[in-house]
Amino acid sequence: MNHLFLSRRALALAAAAVVAAGSLAALPAAAQDIKKGGTLVIGTPQAPRHLNGAVQSGVATAVPSTQLFASPLRFDAQWNPQPYLAESWKLADDGKSLTLNLRKNAVFHDGKPITSEDVAFSIMQIKANHPFATMLGPVEKVETPDAHTAIIRMATAHPAIVLAMSPALAPILPKHIYGDGVDLKNHPRNGQGLVGSGPFKLTEFRPGQRVVMEKFDKFFLPGKPYLDKLILTISPDTQSLLLSLERGDIQLLPYAASSVDLKRVKANPNLQITDKGYEGIGSINWLAFNTARKPLSDVKVRKAIATAIDKNFITKVLMGGFASQVDGPIVPASPFAVPDLVKYPVDLKQSAAMLDAAGYKAGAEGERFKLTIDYLPGTDEQQKNVAEYLRSQLKKVGITLQVRASADFPAWAKRIAEHDFDLTMDNVFNWGDPVIGVHRTYLSTNIKPIVWTNTQSYANPKVDELLNAAGGIVDPIKRKAYYATFQKIVTDDLPIYFINATPYHTVASKKLLNMPTTIWGPASPLDEVWLK
Amino acid sequence: MNLLRTFGSRLLQALLLVVAVVVLNFALVHSAPGDPVETIAGASGGMSEELKAELRASYGLDQPLPVQLGVYLARVARLDLGYSYFFNLPVADLIAERVPATLLLVLSSVLCAFVLGTGIGVLAARKPNGWLSQCITVLSLVGFAAPVFWTGMLLVILFASVFPILPVSDMRSIDGASDGIAGVLDVLWHLVLPTFTLSLVYLAHYSRLARASMLEVLGSDFIRTARAKGLADGVVLYKHALRNAILPVVTVLGLQFGNVLAGAILVETVFNWPGLGRLAFESVLRRDYPTILGVLLLSAVVVLVMNLLTDLAYRLIDPRIQKR
Numbered sequence: 092m093n094h095l096f097l098s099r100r101a102l103a104l105a106a107a108a109v110v111a112a113g114s115l116a117a118l119p120a121a122a123q124d125i126k127k128g129g130t131l132v133i134g135t136p137q138a139p140r141h142l143n144g145a146v147q148s149g150v151a152t153a154v155p156s157t158q159l160f161a162s163p164l165r166f167d168a169q170w171n172p173q174p175y176l177a178e179s180w181k182l183a184d185d186g187k188s189l190t191l192n193l194r195k196n197a198v199f200h201d202g203k204p205i206t207s208e209d210v211a212f213s214i215m216q217i218k219a220n221h222p223f224a225t226m227l228g229p230v231e232k233v234e235t236p237d238a239h240t241a242i243i244r245m246a247t248a249h250p251a252i253v254l255a256m257s258p259a260l261a262p263i264l265p266k267h268i269y270g271d272g273v274d275l276k277n278h279p280r281n282g283q284g285l286v287g288s289g290p291f292k293l294t295e296f297r298p299g300q301r302v303v304m305e306k307f308d309k310f311f312l313p314g315k316p317y318l319d320k321l322i323l324t325i326s327p328d329t330q331s332l333l334l335s336l337e338r339g340d341i342q343l344l345p346y347a348a349s350s351v352d353l354k355r356v357k358a359n360p361n362l363q364i365t366d367k368g369y370e371g372i373g374s375i376n377w378l379a380f381n382t383a384r385k386p387l388s389d390v391k392v393r394k395a396i397a398t399a400i401d402k403n404f405i406t407k408v409l410m411g412g413f414a415s416q417v418d419g420p421i422v423p424a425s426p427f428a429v430p431d432l433v434k435y436p437v438d439l440k441q442s443a444a445m446l447d448a449a450g451y452k453a454g455a456e457g458e459r460f461k462l463t464i465d466y467l468p469g470t471d472e473q474q475k476n477v478a479e480y481l482r483s484q485l486k487k488v489g490i491t492l493q494v495r496a497s498a499d500f501p502a503w504a505k506r507i508a509e510h511d512f513d514l515t516m517d518n519v520f521n522w523g524d525p526v527i528g529v530h531r532t533y534l535s536t537n538i539k540p541i542v543w544t545n546t547q548s549y550a551n552p553k554v555d556e557l558l559n560a561a562g563g564i565v566d567p568i569k570r571k572a573y574y575a576t577f578q579k580i581v582t583d584d585l586p587i588y589f590i591n592a593t594p595y596h597t598v599a600s601k602k603l604l605n606m607p608t609t610i611w612g613p614a615s616p617l618d619e620v621w622l623k
Numbered sequence: 624m625n626l627l628r629t630f631g632s633r634l635l636q637a638l639l640l641v642v643a644v645v646v647l648n649f650a651l652v653h654s655a656p657g658d659p660v661e662t663i664a665g666a667s668g669g670m671s672e673e674l675k676a677e678l679r680a681s682y683g684l685d686q687p688l689p690v691q692l693g694v695y696l697a698r699v700a701r702l703d704l705g706y707s708y709f710f711n712l713p714v715a716d717l718i719a720e721r722v723p724a725t726l727l728l729v730l731s732s733v734l735c736a737f738v739l740g741t742g743i744g745v746l747a748a749r750k751p752n753g754w755l756s757q758c759i760t761v762l763s764l765v766g767f768a769a770p771v772f773w774t775g776m777l778l779v780i781l782f783a784s785v786f787p788i789l790p791v792s793d794m795r796s797i798d799g800a801s802d803g804i805a806g807v808l809d810v811l812w813h814l815v816l817p818t819f820t821l822s823l824v825y826l827a828h829y830s831r832l833a834r835a836s837m838l839e840v841l842g843s844d845f846i847r848t849a850r851a852k853g854l855a856d857g858v859v860l861y862k863h864a865l866r867n868a869i870l871p872v873v874t875v876l877g878l879q880f881g882n883v884l885a886g887a888i889l890v891e892t893v894f895n896w897p898g899l900g901r902l903a904f905e906s907v908l909r910r911d912y913p914t915i916l917g918v919l920l921l922s923a924v925v926v927l928v929m930n931l932l933t934d935l936a937y938r939l940i941d942p943r944i945q946k947r
Contacts, residue, residue, distance in 0.1 A: 132797050137666075138905065140663070140666060140709055140710055140711065141710065141711060147666075147667060148667040148668050148669070149666045149667045149668045150668075151666060152666075220674075222664070222667040222668070222669060222670040222671060222674055223669065223671075224671035224673070224674070276678075277681075277711050281711070282710070282711075282712070297720065297897070298707075298710040298712060298717065299710070299897075299901075299902065299905060300897045301797075322797055324793070324797055326792060326793075326895040327892065327895075327901070327904075327905060328892065328893070328895065331779065331791065331792045331893075331894075331895050334779065334783040334784070334791060334792070335792055335797075337783070337784070338783060338787060340792075340796075340797055341797070497656075498655075498656075499657075499907075499908045500657070500661075500662060500665050500908065501655070501656065501657025501658065501659075501661045501662050501665075501908075501909075501910045502655070502656040502657050503657075504657050504661040504662070504664070504665055505656045505657040505658070505661060506656075508661065520668050522668065528668075528669075531669065539672055541664065541669075541670065541672060541675060542661065542664060542665065542669070543664075543668070543669040544669070
């Protein structure tokens with residue numbers, strides 16, 4: 092993987108060089124080719140609560156928020172930070188401060204200039220209010236030596252700060268609007284009357300129905316955005332969204348993951364499809380064990396269960412070949428992922444032998460013990476079907492698995508938060524840097540009555556030590572070494588058996604050019620997208 | 624005076640019923656597993672403990688249930704429906720934005736079902752064993768048996784891919800005219816399929832009912848008298864018989880208004896119609912208590928008002944009821 096990672100980097104660099112060389116000659120023609128104007132309609136099944144990504148995480152808000160608000164940095168498709176609101180930046184060698192040099196021509200949608208004061212205000216508000224507490228945890232203050240320089244000071248080294256400057260995670264808000272003393276989480280202008288800093292400004296927000304955004308003419312990147320208007324149309328039914336896409340009413344449908352839908356799209360000559368753009372959120376579909384309960388507290392039992400599972404069957408057959416296998420806690424697309432993991436090739440005989448060795452002999456009618464499995468309702472193909480498959484598969488090795496359905500998300504979340512489960516299918520995002528989305532699942536200090544914490548009750552002092560140290564290592568190669576050890580240990584301790592990467596795809600009309608394929612994909616500014 | 628007193632006591636009953644509905648709904652909604660903070664944490668992809676506790680406290684969810692109920696009742700008494708937990712907006716505003724869409728859908732469906740249903744029923748009653756009558760029997764069976772969401776989905780498939788002539792989603796074109804005559808036509812255009820779907824069940828029902836009731840009336844003495852007087856068939860049918868035969872249809876219409884409202888939830892979800900039904904359904908998934916309770920309260924009030932109006936309509940159609 093190291094090799095693969097390096098070669099991918101090298102390849103990307105080479106590709107960039109080719110593109111650069113090519114574009115030098117072809118630039119005038121390319122510039123002419125881009126057609127400006129037009130309206131892009133984006134379909135989504137998820138209704139955003141409001142549009143302010145500073146106090147609301149999740150992709151539902153991130154898609155509109157990243158159009159409305161600019162962030163200090165943005166990322167390309169190879170995890171490299173790129174200038175955005177900050178034209179340059181510097182992470183101090185000790186990892187305890189990040190200096191941002193802001194553009195001087197940037198203004199908010201109300202025409203007032205964007206200054207370091209606004210950046211300082213936004214960063215401190217995000218630290219105080221954003222659901223991801225670890226993201227800016229060590230931040231102490233933001234210094235503003237002049238109007239266009241902001242220095243983020245941290246108590247400890249925190250290299251994740253660079254990724255935390257991404258569009259979805261660090262929207263810059265106007266202090267003169269949101270600094271009025273009203274609690275930012277409940278600010279009335281998080282929806283209607285929003286004043287942003289991004290390529291598009293808000294013209295209409297109907298909660299649960301639609302968001303309409305128009306091109307902001309004074310956007311700080313000259314000539315952008317290309318589109319005149321963005322409409323986000325919300326429909327809880329993905330089938331009706333797909334129909335609208337086929338009819339041409341919608342031109343972009345991000346986060347599509349059902350193989351039935353994807354097959355249908357692939358067969359349609361008017362549509363294009365890509366799986367690029369989901370490296371940042373890094374969504375893993377996994378099987379979690381409640382290690383506080385018997386017999387799952389026994390690692391030999393967990394390993395025996397893993398050995399009975401055929402991931403190839405799950406990804407190829409159950410998910411129609413659109414999903415890829417994941418073997419560790421960090422998605423393979425992340426620069427911190429390593430291939431050296433403990434793996435569990437399917438072998439039913441060995442699985443049964445492992446259970447025998449663990450002291451769970453088959454009793455009457457071949458049954459060893461009973462367990463229950465929960466699953467996240469709503470995405471049957473990723474969750475329910477896998478749970479059903481596990482039921483039939485584990486029966487073969489003498490484990491009776493009872494599938495417990497939940498009516499909806501809150502019902503499932505309540506069970507998991509109360510640690511009232513044996514096994515559960517789950518779907519968790521990496522969110523770019525391990526500090527944000529990976530640590531939370533494995534730190535013994537994060538065993539909490541909340542979904543997407545360490546509800547597995549997994550505790551290994553060595554892992555705690557590794558993660559706590561890794562979060563503060565500035566040198567990426569050294570940092571990766573820590574995560575390598577962590578990944579090996581976790582796949583050996585097996586509090587979670589990793590199954591597959593959620594096969595998110597962006598589906599679009601062929602009229603759409605420059606599909607959003609950076610690491611954050613559709614949850615990043617669509618200023619370079621255009622319509623033929 | 625008598626009428627006033629009757630309506631006064633009806634109104635009092637209705638008021639008590641509303642309070643009962645609020646309490647019952649409150650108990651029901653809170654007995655569903657999980658809570659709104661869990662949903663918000665879910666929509667956020669995770670959340671810190673402190674933030675969760677803060678949210679719970681700010682929504683008053685850390686209080687014991689009876690206290691929460693008391694607070695809610697006191698608020699409702701002041702006609703304040705509170706704030707949506709999910710959208711952080713006044714529930715009254717959220718509902719007000721959705722009411723016109725649902726009202727349009729429900730009224731057009733009821734009207735369509737009533738007018739067409741009675742018409743077909745009367746026609747069928749003229750020849751109770753004719754082909755039309757047989758067709759109506761079949762139609763009512765199918766209309767009853769097929770769930771609205773299924774009919775809706777079939778229509779969506781039919782009109783989305785096979786005959787893409789009618790819009791299958793939303794109330795307006797995504798980027799179309801929103802005002803003027805073009806806007807009205809756009810809405811009407813989008814209204815066709817949802818109205819047809821929702822009215823289908825009731826159309827079947829009303830036509831059966833009108834047919835049966837018409838047959839009964841047509842057999843009575845006064846019709847024979849009218850015919851004996853030498854009145855034209857049409858006059859007998861529409862002036863003498865229909866007015867008497869329509870009473871049961873009106874009763875059912877009034878009583879079924881609540882059902883139509885319930886059916887609207889499904890139709891709105893299938894056709895992505897931005898109405899109250901969809902709001903209620905989505906709010907249940909989000910455990911957005913104030914919004915669910917607000918919509919349910921409004922529906923209860925609407926059903927009660929409709930029942931009162933049905934009573935009133937009765938008196939207009941059949942003057943004998945007033946005298947009793």
